[in-house]
Amino acid sequence: MRTEMLLTNEPPASVKSAAELYAIAFEQAETAARRYGELATTGDESFKLVRSVFVILEQRELQRARALSLACVALxxxxxxxxxxxxxxxxxxxxxxLSELAGSSLSTPYGAWALAVRHRERGFVFWTYVAALAEDDAVRAAAESMAREALNDGNELRRERRLAWRHERHLSAGDGLQDKSSEIPLAALLESLLLKDIVAWSQDLPAIERGHLLAVTGGDLTERLPVPAPMRDMAPDSDTIEDIRCRAIRRAEQLSSIYLDEADHAQDQPQLELALKLAAHAITRLADLRTMAAASAR
Incomplete structure (x- = not known):
């Protein structure tokens, strides 16, 4: 599983208006363009090939900023x-x-593209959180659109990353990145245990709150996953509700990370699309569980 969590990009508060949402998106695009642009004009001759990647990335972010500005004016x-x-x-x-990559004599175009993929994955996570926390339907729809845009960008950048990998290692077109065993079986087990935690968490809640919490499990995309045989949870029966809430959130975090990792290592488009759908659902569920846990603790 990925060593760096992308889930720390949760916004500190809900976005209340379209004006606020566009201001956030524009600021992020301009910041990305500025930082990529700094690497596009730095380094010695040995950094030339890596620098050319950042020229492209800078232009992509500038174009995104212009598109956001035009969309904001139109709306x-x-x-x-x-x-x-x-x-x-x-x-x-x-x-x-970026400074670590610029300061390394071992930097390659593949490393630059891989970093750009990670940045757009962060964008996907961030805007999924924004959509999950939004109280206004128009803000939620716009955030979902920006999350989809980040997914599309990530797909394009993954293709560039794959080409760079093959070029640097002189691989044939049929070869890909290093093999990675799937963690979907672990995810299926975690989904089962998370469901048990959510049911246990809901038991002492008032009817309305219980319904809201159990709704988090409804219409679950994990119906398409292989579900293992029921297993006894190893946690002691003396767990408090607070213990159960914390454990549920940890499992929800782990599941979100697993699905993001599966998307990053997908070998074909159907596998990628399924992993991204699972990731989006898991991140929304995580945001909901964190919100409900905070409300229950008050």
Whole structure:
């Protein structure tokens, strides 16, 4: 499973308006363009091939910023305005990551494309969280659209990453990235245990809250996963509700990470699409569980 969690990109608060949403998206795109642009003009001759990747990435982000600005004008009759920001947008393209790549003599185009894929994965996670937390239907729909855009961008960047991998290792067109065993069987077990935790969590809640919590399990995409035979949870019967809530959230986090990892290592389009659907569902579920846990603790 991935060593770096992408799930730390949860927004600190819900986005209340379309103006705020476009201000966040525009700020993130401009920041990404600026940071990619710095690497597009730095380094010695040995960094030339890597630098060319960042020239492309900078242009992609500038184009995205322009598209966001035009969409904001069309919808709100104004350009994205930093004054509409209620909190500092999550940093999806950390400067320290880029500086590490720029400062390494072992940097390659593959490494640059792989980093760009990770950045758009962060965008997918971030906007999925925004959609899950949104109270306004229009904001939720716009955030879902931005999450889909991040997915499409990620797919395009994965193709570039794969081409760079083959070029650097002189692989044939039929070869791919290193093999990785699937963790879907583990995910199926975790889904089963998470369901038990959610049911246990719901037992002492008032009827309305219990219904909201159990609704998190409804219409689950995991119906398409192989479900293992029922197993006894190893946790002691003396667990408190707080223990159960914390365990449920840990399992929900692990499942989100597994599905993101499966998407990153997908070998074909159907596998990728299923993993991304599972990831989107898992991230939304995680956001819901965190919100309900915070409400229960008050």
């Amino acid at each position: 709100l009759n104004k350009h994205p305005d930093p004054a509409d920001l209620k909190w500092a947008p999550s940093d999806l393209v950390p400067a320290e990551e």
